[in-house]
Amino acid sequence: DAGVIQSPRHEVTEMGQEVTLRCKxxxxxxxxxxxxxxxxxxxELLIYFNNNVPIDDSGMPEDRFSxxxxxxxxxxxxxxxxxxxxxAVYFCASSSADVGTHGQYFGPGTRLTVT
Amino acid sequence: xxxxxxxxxxxILQEGANxxxxxxxxxxxxxxxxxxxxxxxxxxxxxxxxxxxKQNGRLSATTVATERYSLLYISSSQTTDSGVYFCxxxxxxxxxGKLQFGAGTQVVVTP
Numbered sequence: 001d002a003g004v005i006q007s008p009r010h011e012v013t014e015m016g017q018e019v020t021l022r023c024k025x026x027x028x029x030x031x032x033x034x035x036x037x038x039x040x041x042x043x044e045l046l047i048y049f050n051n052n053v054p055i056d057d058s059g060m061p062e063d064r065f066s067x068x069x070x071x072x073x074x075x076x077x078x079x080x081x082x083x084x085x086x087x088a089v090y091f092c093a094s095s096s097a098d099v100g101t102h103g104q105y106f107g108p109g110t111r112l113t114v115t
Numbered sequence: 116x117x118x119x120x121x122x123x124x125x126x127i128l129q130e131g132a133n134x135x136x137x138x139x140x141x142x143x144x145x146x147x148x149x150x151x152x153x154x155x156x157x158x159x160x161x162x163x164x165x166x167x168x169k170q171n172g173r174l175s176a177t178t179v180a181t182e183r184y185s186l187l188y189i190s191s192s193q194t195t196d197s198g199v200y201f202c203x204x205x206x207x208x209x210x211x212g213k214l215q216f217g218a219g220t221q222v223v224v225t226p
Contacts, residue, residue: 042218050211097211103148111156
């Protein structure tokens with residue numbers, strides 16, 4: 001199994017630009033999670049999907065952030081327009097509701113720097 | 116929401132030493148996981164352990180759900196054990212899969 005795949009691994013952009021982060025979950029997993037990690041706030045859940053449907057987006061900081069999951073093998077997190085305070089590591093994770101396999105598996109993360 | 120407290124916040128170990136990390140949580144849980152974030156930033160799923168005891172090599176974990184705590188044991192520590200260890204829980208009143216992370220324990224293993 002290839003694990004959760006994220007791209008790009010690093011992104012440097014200027015304030016005001018649009019940023020799109022991508023995630024491919026583990027095949028067969030029906031839950032997908034987007035997290036953000038900063039020194040100040042630690043790991044925060046932004047949004048998660050079940051069977052491609054957003055379940056809880058209460059962690060999305062503001063309207064500049066949006067996430068989609070058009071199919072079971074792909075999700076995007078978009079920031080438009082980006083701001084310096086969005087600089088963080090963004091993780092995608094996936095899991096399965098099957099009994100005995102509860103557990104989230106994380107991708108390598110995307111380190112975003114907004115200048 | 117559910118509160119998660121980890122202790123100690125920092126730990127320095129000499130290679131070969133044993134250690135215990137603790138996670139306290141404020142309410143009943145459906146899910147508890149331990150993760151290791153290595154120095155390269157990768158978050159690795161160590162244990163899914165809402166109750167009971169599990170072992171994986173030199174690592175083991177015990178969760179006493181009725182007393183709202185979990186322990187992670189590292190035996191014969193190696194330099195590769197360095198990094199941050201996170202406990203994350205899903206409260207029974209939370210949506211399935213919604214994990215609340217603790218602040219982590221930073222572990223440094225010296226040769």
